[in-house]
Amino acid sequence: xxxxxRPQRPAPVANPTRGEIWLVQFDPAVGSEMASxxxxxxxxxxxxxxxxxxxxxxxxxxRANFAGVxxxxxxxxxxxxxxxxxxxxxxxxxxxxxxxxxxxxxxxxDGATVDKCARTVSEVLGATL
Numbered sequence: 274x275x276x277x278x279r280p281q282r283p284a285p286v287a288n289p290t291r292g293e294i295w296l297v298q299f300d301p302a303v304g305s306e307m308a309s310x311x312x313x314x315x316x317x318x319x320x321x322x323x324x325x326x327x328x329x330x331x332x333x334x335x336r337a338n339f340a341g342v343x344x345x346x347x348x349x350x351x352x353x354x355x356x357x358x359x360x361x362x363x364x365x366x367x368x369x370x371x372x373x374x375x376x377x378x379x380x381x382x383d384g385a386t387v388d389k390c391a392r393t394v395s396e397v398l399g400a401t402l
Contacts, residue, residue, distance in 0.1 A: 287375035289315045289327050292387045294354055296376040297329060299368075307331045307366060312379060314362050316391050317369075325372040330390055335359040344397050346390050348382070355380030364393035 289295050294314045302308035317328035332348065337360070339345045344365040348357035356379065384388075 281350065286325065286372045286373070287378070288319065289378070290319050291315055291317060292384065293381045294332065294379040295329075296374060297331075297370060297378060298374045299331065307333070307363070308313075310376060312356065312360070313368075313381060313388070314389050314390055316367070316387070317392065326369050327372065327375070328367055328369050329396060330362045330364050330367050332360045332362055334358070335361050344393055346386070346393055348386070353380055354382050362390045362393075364390055365397055367394050367397075 287295070289345050295307060295315065296310050296314050297313040298310050299307050300309060310326060312332040313329035314332060314348045315329055317326075335347065339361050344363065345361040345366060348354065350360070381393060
């Protein structure tokens with residue numbers, strides 16, 4: 274009788290929560306979608322849904338032409354959020370990602386800024402709240 278192999282344990286998976294900033298793997302990307310690892314803000318609540326997914330908005334470095342763009346929410350680096358540069362949350366590109374794409378937790382944003390990003394995504398989608 275041959276010994277049976279033990280089942281492989283799944284690798285530990287990140288558990289991002291609303292308001293946290295994580296480095297996330299965006300590849301594979303298509304066309305104008307953001308690609309490569311980028312920081313992202315988690316907008317969804319952990320207690321919603323049954324799939325191991327989180328809704329995020331990508332973050333990117335601030336550029337002068339982003340000033341005044343209604344779907345870009347400015348973010349300034351500080352010890353709490355872990356950002357390295359003046360950045361923006363690109364609320365025009367919300368995505369739903371599997372937990373396996375989350376690489377490293379950088380920090381978190383204050384509740385008011387998280388809510389502003391969520392409202393901005395709602396406006397982009399045409400929702401009236």
